[in-house]
Amino acid sequence: MILLSLASRNIWRNPRRTILSVAAIAFAVMVLEFFFSLQLKSYDAAISASTGVFHGHIQIQREGYLENSELRNYIPDSDLVLDAIAKIPGVLASSKRSLGFGLLSSADRSFGAQIIGVLPDRELGVSSIPGVIKSGRYLNSEDTYNCVIGRTLAENLKVGLDHDLSLMSQSVDGGVVATSFKVVGIFESGSIDIDRAFIEIPNSVFEVEFGMHSGAHNIVIRARSIDDVLDLEAQIHKQLLQNKVGTNLTIVNWKKLLPGLQESIQLDMAAGWLFYCSLIVIVSFTILNTFLMSVLERTREFSTVLALGASPSFLAILIALEGILLSIIGIIIGNILGALLVEYFRNVGFTAPGAEEVLKKWNLPGRVYPVITFQSFIWPTITVGLSSIISVVYPMMRVFKIQPVKGLAGEL
């Protein structure tokens, strides 16, 4: 106890230096906490935006479909699987889709397109496309040979609402699919790939034209939150086993469905850590400097104490305590400031010049609204705390080198 009060008195003997050190630590914590919150939040936003457009959080597919997306690789009893899945409490929404590739042509132009058979009523829950119709309307359950297409595709084909589009493709048994659809809606999802290549038609028509026999290629599932995905995967697995439906099926989560997204996040995280690490290193040196100064400055004083019979370890512990006290104060202040900063931007949103363009690529709005999470609080605290403890070690060791006689003579 005497050590603690000594330590606290010691650090306030030179308030200016203490304030500087505390400020350095607090600044590091604040910046880390802010950027962490921002980064994690933007990842969350990127994930939910990217998965929300089309792919969903989880998909059930026939084994091997992800690698080899062939028409004939479908889930035969898709309705049974869909019914079983919809009963799981963690499933916020689910639907099934059939996917094919074909040649789409208007009066004078033709393009390859991804043809998607959807259940219009259920699609709303798993995809944002029904909500981003720019003109016309989305499909409904009464539609037959009607379609909605992406804006870029519509421009490329030079078609508008009520125009007819011819589709040529191959059915499951290799026969020719040739039919036409009326455009009832044009959507703009913000995803370049989707807007350029997607055409959605009622699944009932897809089944007939492509000879799917009520099969489907994907069961798309939306979880309540992105954090529930792993749990939900396990539940789905159990449910499928219990209901004995769907043989040779595989459960795929967003990380596999959108491998680019996961990789970008990891890359961004790595780049982020590079920045954080340099910040931490700079702060560590500031702390090291301050402590070293405070030890060297007090050589005479320490020599006196040692000459009076105190053990060097007593002094080492004292210095360590001073360091820890400083760090704790700095971290607390830093966390408070960080939280205030995050709270401020949580309300007004954070944006940087030019960020909007980059963010659009991820289907993100131009502003990010950071939120403090356990992670964004714990990581700065731990990393800055650890690094200040490490930087106290060297000044601490100095104490053992002090020779009272020389120190008192001012020779050290």
Added chain:
Amino acid sequence: MSFKRVFLFLLVGILTPFGVVWSENINPKEIVRNAINYWRDDSSHAVATMVVHRPNWERSMTFESWTKGSNKALVKFIAPVKDSGNATLSIDDDTWSYSPKINKVIRIPPSMKSQSWMGSDFSYRDLTKADDIIEDYTHKIISTETSDLKKVYVIESIPLESAPVVWGKEILKIREDWIIIQHDFYDQDGQLIKSLVVKNISKMDGKLYPKVMHISKVELTDEWTEIIHDTIKFDDNIPDSFFSTASLGNLK
């Protein structure tokens, strides 16, 4: 100049003309050109059956085809009823498809040409691109074999940097009577991807011609396509105007 050198010069001088004659005799590019010309002839009119085999189904379709020169081809399906009337026309680099169901002629964009044609292992590009191989590739005879008592040239054809092809190299086996008996397609990593083999070489309309063409993907032994020529006539004197989008829908 030493005697040895003079002798070498003389030797080279004497042998060079022979060398030229010798290599002209079996210039690999000419072999490929002759083979393609033999295969296509000036024009042809054929009726053939295409069998597409897949692990869980097999379907067979009958088509009538017309070709002229090295750049015109028209194929029309006549059976089964479900597929009859579907037709494909290729002129130079352009390809059109016609379907009676929607009564429309659709131009196949270049990006779609490597797609499967009528669900088979042939692509739209396979319908006409055959003679691109003469100019867009460098050819080298890598060995010779014997098949049916005839000499067979094994030619390695590597696409030029500028050639718009997906293949890394192709190996052609051409018999000395200009019949292509095998055509292997390798990817950029040198892996054999698909292989075309001919069978039943027999006399058709006065010349030896492969009755059966069998194409299969190497990885999937259970997936193949076979084209069986029922009848073929060469030099059928087809007018140029026949190869037009207008005739696609009008074929009866």
